[in-house]
Amino acid sequence: MRIVLLGPPGAGKGTQAKRLARRFGIDHIATGDIFRRNVQSGTELGALAKTYMDAGELVPDDVTVAMVSEAIKEAGRGYVLDGFPRTVAQGRALDEELAAMGRPLAGALALTIDDDAAVKRISGRRTCARCQRPYNVEFGPLRSAGVCDVCGGDLVQRPDDAEDVVRRRLEVYHQSTEPLLRFYSDRGLLREIDAAGTEDEVTERVVAALEELSSVGERS
Numbered sequence: 001m002r003i004v005l006l007g008p009p010g011a012g013k014g015t016q017a018k019r020l021a022r023r024f025g026i027d028h029i030a031t032g033d034i035f036r037r038n039v040q041s042g043t044e045l046g047a048l049a050k051t052y053m054d055a056g057e058l059v060p061d062d063v064t065v066a067m068v069s070e071a072i073k074e075a076g077r078g079y080v081l082d083g084f085p086r087t088v089a090q091g092r093a094l095d096e097e098l099a100a101m102g103r104p105l106a107g108a109l110a111l112t113i114d115d116d117a118a119v120k121r122i123s124g125r126r127t128c129a130r131c132q133r134p135y136n137v138e139f140g141p142l143r144s145a146g147v148c149d150v151c152g153g154d155l156v157q158r159p160d161d162a163e164d165v166v167r168r169r170l171e172v173y174h175q176s177t178e179p180l181l182r183f184y185s186d187r188g189l190l191r192e193i194d195a196a197g198t199e200d201e202v203t204e205r206v207v208a209a210l211e212e213l214s215s216v217g218e219r220s
């Protein structure tokens with residue numbers, strides 16, 4: 001199973017992608033996580049990506065496409081792409097690469113949420129500086145404030161989760177990423193999923209959409 005997860009920042013792509021990967025035994029490829037790991041380990045790619053990420057802008061397509069292409073080659077036959085593609089040019093590049101490999105996508109799932117709800121979710125988001133575990137102070141009460149329940153590391157806000165940067169990321173989503181919804185619906189691959197509600201409720205909707213997509217795939 002090869003799927004793409006689309007949606008604005010705050011829609012819960014990371015959470016749902018992790019759950020799908022666990023449930024279906026597929027790889028989770030998250031471009032934002034790969035960039036952040038590169039920033040943390042001080043690579044050249046990390047230094048380049050950071051200038052764009054901190055401003056809420058997209059890392060250039062050529063850099064991102066090359067990075068994902070490598071990740072896909074290393075992945076098994078199944079994966080969920082979280083945060084890629086983010087532009088129609090990236091979508092085209094992915095299509096071409098997968099067609100050449102003879103391993104097309106099963107579908108593209110778009111998580112939908114309005115901008116105000118996204119900003120509210122993100123304002124509560126914290127990440128463990130040590131193990132990267134995500135938290136949300138709005139939803140899940142922490143056992144001890146400001147500290148990771150699992151490893152005791154400090155909980156910090158991502159630099160690009162500051163409200164002004166989030167507003168810019170949402171603009172970039174509407175401008176550059178939303179056209180991908182049409183791109184995938186033209187190919188019969190798009191399913192839109194309401195991202196409001198609990199993580200479990202959204203997962204149920206996502207799994208139902210995937211089952212529906214795979215039954216369409218078997219019929220065609």
Ligand code: AMP
Nearest residue numbers: 031032052053057058059064083084086
């Ligand atoms: P995310 O963790 O998915 O919210 O991504 C964080 C940041 O990484 C984005 O705001 C972009 O700056 C960068 N990024 C992640 N994925 C992509 C992509 N597919 N294309 C360009 N930039 C990306």
